[in-house]
Amino acid sequence: MTGSQFGVFGIDPWWLVLLKVLAIFVMLVLLTLFTIWWERRVVSRMQNRIGPNRVGPFGLLQSLMDGFKLALKEEIIPKAAHVGVYWIAPVISATAAFLAFAVIPFGPTVSIFGVETPLQLTDFPVSVLYVLAIASIGIYGIVLAGWSSGSTYPLLGGLRSSAQMISYEIAMGMSFVAVFLYAGSMATSEIVSAQEPIWFAVILLPSFLIYVTSMVGETNRAPFDLPEAEGELVGGFHTEYSSLKFAMFFLAEYINMVTVSALATTLFLGGWLAPWPLSLWESANTGWWPLLWWLAKVQIFIFIFIWLRATLPRLRYDQFMKFGWKVLIPASIIWIMIVAAARVLRNDIDFSNRELLIIGAVVIAVLLVGSWLAQVVIDRRDTARKLALAEFENRTYDPIAGGFPVPPMPGQQAVLTSRRTASPVVQQEAIDG
Amino acid sequence: MTEVNLGEEIVFWISGGLAVLGALGMILSKKAVHSALWVALTMINLAILYIANSAPFLGMVQVIVYTGAVMMLFLFVLMVVGVDSSDSLIETLKGQRLVSIVLAIGLAILLIAGVGAGLTDVVPVGLEEANGVDGGNVEGIARLLFTDYLIAFEVTSALLITAALGAMVLAHRERWLPRASQAELSRSRFLGAGHPGNLPSSGTYARHNAVDTPALLPDGSPSELSIPGPLVARGDVRPIDHHDVDQIESLGGGTK
Numbered sequence: 001m002t003g004s005q006f007g008v009f010g011i012d013p014w015w016l017v018l019l020k021v022l023a024i025f026v027m028l029v030l031l032t033l034f035t036i037w038w039e040r041r042v043v044s045r046m047q048n049r050i051g052p053n054r055v056g057p058f059g060l061l062q063s064l065m066d067g068f069k070l071a072l073k074e075e076i077i078p079k080a081a082h083v084g085v086y087w088i089a090p091v092i093s094a095t096a097a098f099l100a101f102a103v104i105p106f107g108p109t110v111s112i113f114g115v116e117t118p119l120q121l122t123d124f125p126v127s128v129l130y131v132l133a134i135a136s137i138g139i140y141g142i143v144l145a146g147w148s149s150g151s152t153y154p155l156l157g158g159l160r161s162s163a164q165m166i167s168y169e170i171a172m173g174m175s176f177v178a179v180f181l182y183a184g185s186m187a188t189s190e191i192v193s194a195q196e197p198i199w200f201a202v203i204l205l206p207s208f209l210i211y212v213t214s215m216v217g218e219t220n221r222a223p224f225d226l227p228e229a230e231g232e233l234v235g236g237f238h239t240e241y242s243s244l245k246f247a248m249f250f251l252a253e254y255i256n257m258v259t260v261s262a263l264a265t266t267l268f269l270g271g272w273l274a275p276w277p278l279s280l281w282e283s284a285n286t287g288w289w290p291l292l293w294w295l296a297k298v299q300i301f302i303f304i305f306i307w308l309r310a311t312l313p314r315l316r317y318d319q320f321m322k323f324g325w326k327v328l329i330p331a332s333i334i335w336i337m338i339v340a341a342a343r344v345l346r347n348d349i350d351f352s353n354r355e356l357l358i359i360g361a362v363v364i365a366v367l368l369v370g371s372w373l374a375q376v377v378i379d380r381r382d383t384a385r386k387l388a389l390a391e392f393e394n395r396t397y398d399p400i401a402g403g404f405p406v407p408p409m410p411g412q413q414a415v416l417t418s419r420r421t422a423s424p425v426v427q428q429e430a431i432d433g
Numbered sequence: 434m435t436e437v438n439l440g441e442e443i444v445f446w447i448s449g450g451l452a453v454l455g456a457l458g459m460i461l462s463k464k465a466v467h468s469a470l471w472v473a474l475t476m477i478n479l480a481i482l483y484i485a486n487s488a489p490f491l492g493m494v495q496v497i498v499y500t501g502a503v504m505m506l507f508l509f510v511l512m513v514v515g516v517d518s519s520d521s522l523i524e525t526l527k528g529q530r531l532v533s534i535v536l537a538i539g540l541a542i543l544l545i546a547g548v549g550a551g552l553t554d555v556v557p558v559g560l561e562e563a564n565g566v567d568g569g570n571v572e573g574i575a576r577l578l579f580t581d582y583l584i585a586f587e588v589t590s591a592l593l594i595t596a597a598l599g600a601m602v603l604a605h606r607e608r609w610l611p612r613a614s615q616a617e618l619s620r621s622r623f624l625g626a627g628h629p630g631n632l633p634s635s636g637t638y639a640r641h642n643a644v645d646t647p648a649l650l651p652d653g654s655p656s657e658l659s660i661p662g663p664l665v666a667r668g669d670v671r672p673i674d675h676h677d678v679d680q681i682e683s684l685g686g687g688t689k
Contacts, residue, residue, distance in 0.1 A: 085470070125489060126571060129493035129497065132501075136497055140505075143505070146512075158512070159513065162505055166506075169501070381611075
């Protein structure tokens with residue numbers, strides 16, 4: 001790409017490009033192995049267990065050995081599978097997972113074997129959109145795996161995941177808009193440098209929260225792991241996959257976790273920039289140190305992923321979709337409008353901070369009054385519902401009506417205990433109180 | 434015309450070839466899902482060609498919108514409808530063929546005229562100058578969309594909103610009463626509407642064990658509730674083998 005601000009990219013010698021590609025590949029595979037171990041250990045601790053601690057120091061090599069075992073397992077291909085598509089689906093999934101990392105910035109310009117180069121494979125004016133595009137190709141892997149297995153549960157899992165990822169990609173894309181407005185760019189390296197004084201997670205907190213929610217949905221992780229809901233769909237889209245092909249889906253899921261965490265770090269937590277107390281140190285943002293800050297921030301997100309998995313139950317599918325379409329997307333549209341309006345008022349019409357605050361206060365007051373009025377209406381509706389409930393509770397109770405759960409013996413009569421006779425009054429009190 | 438360097442030429446022949454392959458595959462595939470996949474391949478390769486021509490924004494939007502959303506929805510529908518359902522060849526719209534031929538010729542004329550004019554009448558100024566006006570490719574597209582082509586942009590968005598509204602109207606179901614909550618549904622079940630708990634499961638016998646076999650009630654009669662309604666409607670219910678019933682009685686030693 002030509003253009004003055006991207007001068008540092010695209011001029012690396014070929015061996016350096018190759019080196020960076022190899023480094024990113026190795027780092028992602030190692031991070032996957034580490035994350036699997038880390039997840040198992042953390043979840044174990046949260047469940048009062050110990051977790052894998054036998055293979056290697058602290059059990060660190062456990063996931064490596066599991067990987068070997070998985071690759072050496074017997075491969076079973078169902079008879080009803082559509083062979084070509086069945087083969088290519090895990091490849092699409094894993095490839096797309098690796099590709100997204102090409103534009104993630106790890107650090108500032110450093111010197112590698114005497115060549116000054118940024119710690120980032122490449123960058124161009126729309127690199128954040130590139131991540132979105134690659135993510136949308138990655139969905140194909142999951143959908144096609146579900147379809148090509150020729151089996152019902154994988155098909156349902158594949159359909160669920162396509163619906164889920166498309167829905168949450170909208171909210172995700174909209175959470176980027178405010179960042180683009182503030183950074184004035186869609187290039188990852190420029191977004192990072194635009195966060196030099198203050199991170200976007202602070203000034204664009206709603207965007208950050210929307211992104212963090214939708215990134216969990218986008219990676220099919222608990223509590224949004226409906227495509228692989230064991231209780232309903234066996235293994236979801238990968239039910240019919242085994243051996244190395246299953247391992248590729250596994251790899252893709254964990255790399256996607258790292259990718260969305262890295263993107264969250266880049267867009268909202270200042271990328272490789274040092275966090276506050278460390279940023280006081282002169283050379284915190286030079287040399288190879290930023291790589292460490294970057295890794296620490298990504299690990300925080302991965303820990304949150306694990307924490308969510310250990311604590312939250314899975315959502316019901318309709319609740320999940322309702323949340324995405326009726327809460328996240330409208331919320332992000334409103335937030336983008338607020339941000340855009342505030343920026344126009346500040347930059348073009350020359351409002352001062354004080355005037356902006358007054359306008360904000362008026363808007364909040366209107367919202368408060370509106371929500372109070374809405375509450376009054378809802379309360380009125382609830383009263384009607386409570387009356388119906390009271391009527392139900394006050395009916396004469398026949399415990400053996402309809403023969404449930406056990407058919408009555410001939411001539412059997414219900415025996416009313418004293419507690420039961422008193423209960424309508426008690427329940428009425430519970431409703432009123 | 435402008436110079437084409439070696440890298441660009443290689444990209445063009447690979448991506449262009451794959452795009453044409455995808456287009457051919459789309460027409461020649463027998464399975465609808467395979468056709469959709471070939472189209473996705475064509476779209477991705479078109480995006481690569483856009484990026485190679487220094488239009489990265491267009492390339493990315495092509496992948497996100499067409500590959501990621503439009504083709505995905507196509508796939509979604511194909512999968513839900515079922516892969517083996519064949520298309521009906523009966524035309525439901527009168528004169529559809531004639532209108533589509535006229536429109537296709539019109540579109541072809543429009544495209545050929547547009548591309549022809551672009552190749553002959555327009556003098557290319559070069560990328561640097563075109564992008565330099567607004568300081569970048571993305572900024573240039575944004576300015577054109579929201580100034581010179583604002584009306585076209587708004588009309589297109591109105592068209593899309595109309596389509597979305599149409600889909601909503603088609604899928605809409607009028608709800609006269611508020612939706613019953615889980616608690617209310619449970620209460621109404623216990624009050625007599627429907628069955629309070631899980632329905633009894635189908636019969637399990639030594640000879641057959643399937644959803645089309647009714648379970649037996651204590652008096653030996655088949656339980657209607659233990660078989661799914663659609664099977665009853667289709668007449669697919671397996672009759673009770675009275676040999677089974679006799680065996681049960683002899684095992685239990687009971688009398689009717």
